[in-house]
Amino acid sequence: MTSPDNILLHLAEDEEQRVREVFTRLEERGLPKQHQRPHITITFSPAMADNVVQRAAQLLPPVIPARFRRVGMVVFGTKRKQTVAWLLETSDELESAARAISALNPDGRGPRWTPHLTMGLRLPRKIVPDYMRALDEEISIYLRELTAVRAALWRPRTQELSVLAGAKSAESD
Numbered sequence: 753m754t755s756p757d758n759i760l761l762h763l764a765e766d767e768e769q770r771v772r773e774v775f776t777r778l779e780e781r782g783l784p785k786q787h788q789r790p791h792i793t794i795t796f797s798p799a800m801a802d803n804v805v806q807r808a809a810q811l812l813p814p815v816i817p818a819r820f821r822r823v824g825m826v827v828f829g830t831k832r833k834q835t836v837a838w839l840l841e842t843s844d845e846l847e848s849a850a851r852a853i854s855a856l857n858p859d860g861r862g863p864r865w866t867p868h869l870t871m872g873l874r875l876p877r878k879i880v881p882d883y884m885r886a887l888d889e890e891i892s893i894y895l896r897e898l899t900a901v902r903a904a905l906w907r908p909r910t911q912e913l914s915v916l917a918g919a920k921s922a923e924s925d
Contacts, residue, residue: 755908757800759808759853759916761792761818761900770895771869777890778872783883788873792820792840792900794850797859804856805905805916811849812903812917818846820898825884826868834880836872836887840898869898 855863902918
């Protein structure tokens with residue numbers, strides 16, 4: 753299965769590095785290695801429609817950079833594999849923009865958006881409690897707040913990253 757196109761937000765490089773250090777410490781504890789680049793997804797689709805990308809390019813520049821506050825942990829999924837993520841809150845302006853973008857995506861969830869940063873992707877269900885406990889122990893006090901410095905469209909099939917707002921020089925996928 754090919755990964756979908758994503759309109760996403762990238763973190764400031766120092767914060768991204770701190771998240772990667774948490775991934776490393778969890779792996780050193782014997783938990784599954786995390787390969788994903790830390791990011792916050794706004795919406796995704798097997799093939800992102802041009803009108804969704806164009807609207808994102810209009811709505812996101814005024815709200816980037818954006819601050820996020822970590823407010824808890826969530827588990828996504830109900831089957832054998834589940835995902836553990838940090839639940840995030842952000843400004844009303846970014847929230848409104850993300851909901852408008854998501855609503856335009858015919859493959860999306862309508863005008864819903866749950867801002868989160870995936871910390872454990874496709875974990876076996878039986879290890880989720882241990883993973884969450886270890887993650888809680890490894891979280892740095894410096895990661896209570898995060899800054900998204902770039903909005904981009906990522907097309908994994910073609911390895912194309914199109915910057916929609918913010919820093920153009922950040923490290924690419």
